[in-house]
Amino acid sequence: MKIEQVRAKVFRHRTNQVRDTDGHAHPGPESETRSALLEIICDDGTAGRVIASTGDVEEPLLERFIRPVLLGADPMRPEALWQALYKWQRGSGMKLTDRVLCAVDLALWDLIGHATGQPVWKLLGGYHDKILAYGSTMCGDDLEGGLATPEDYGRFAEWMVNERGYKAVKLHGWMPPIPGAPDVKKDYAACAAVREAVGPDIPLMLDPNHWYSRADSLWLCQRLEELGYLWIEEMMEEASLSSYQWLTARTPRLNILGPESMTGKHWTRAEWAAKGACDMLRTGVWDVGGISPAMKTAKLAESFHMSCEVHGTGAGNMAVVAAIPNTTYYERGLLHPFIDYDEPRDYQHRIDDEMDGEGYVHFRDTPGLGQDLNLDYIGANLV
Secondary structure (H helix, E strand, O other): OOEEEEEEEEEEEEEEEEEOOOOOEEEEEEEEEEEEEEEEEEOOOOEEEEEEOHHHHOHHHHHHHHHHHHOOOOOOOHHHHHHHHHOOHHHOOOOOOHHHHHHHHHHHHHHHHHHHOOEHHHHOOOOOOEEEEEEEEOOOOOOOOOOOOHHHHHHHHHHHHHHHOOOOEEEEOOOOOOOOOOOHHHHHHHHHHHHHHHOOOOOEEEEOOOOOOHHHHHHHHHHHHHHOOOEEEOOOOOOOHHHHHHHHHOOOOOEEEEOOOOOOHHHHHHHHHHOOOOOEEEEOHHHHOOHHHHHHHHHHHHHOOOOEEEOOOOHHHHHHHHHOOOOOOEEEEEEOOOOOOOOOOOOEEEOOOOEOOOOEEEOOOOOEOOOEEOHHHHHHOEO
């Protein structure tokens, strides 16, 4: 079996989300957007597929970097193919990003699952067949009844726990261009409102996604310790390893989780673990370049007796979460009072991460990544 085709199909579909000037997602009027279906197809017809952003699978990228490595190759050697692509990054003029590597790696693993008739999460280790999800909110906004006030966050968290069945909740606070953001005191007010709304026993987390100073970060962490929060992540610039070492040493009752967006894949995360810059390691397929390096991060975390918390939703991250023993939850979102997260998108028969009323996401026993894509819709709406 050899890889014969690598292609991306751009297609139209509806969305009810908009991006602000800093790139954050918010509810908005229905509009048309575009996504891409990346396909890796073998000479016997076996195929791997994944939905990706159009910019991550543009034709010049496929032609310049991806096809020279993949065409004619044995798809059952994902580590060899990932290493070959990774070593092109240095000379790619920063065009071959980790997100490009991730899209290719996910499609390869989906292909391997279909070739073997096995779900990817079992091929990777198959530790869990279900796991609790935490509800991960969108960032704050100025929408009436949305996430505009601490009280809004409290009401929404109460609904997530009491009505939808989540057993844990993570907040994303207010971010620019919202006036006044970032503001540690406003972040704290939202965190306090959520704790009051859900009671003392629900695990809570915060992702400020900011560039706070050491002093502001320490003040916020001390307040979250008082509220009994489980972890905080990405409150400072992650390139400053020493700042995270400093903060981790001063917050004994709050877990520092990281790094999330810092480049360097599993190598950077090994440095954070070895040098005491965090209590829990962060990974995510789109952050580190695919399933292959995400699994390496999880295994090195296990070697340090640390949990590895996986960033983001979707089939690729689900496969990693299901495969490893040292993780706590699956991140489900981003959630908002105005968004029906459980409604499939136009190109899906079902969403990837269906959740039951008890807060569990179950991993499907179907070949590949477990996506249920509507290929007829995609074919009928090609750009």
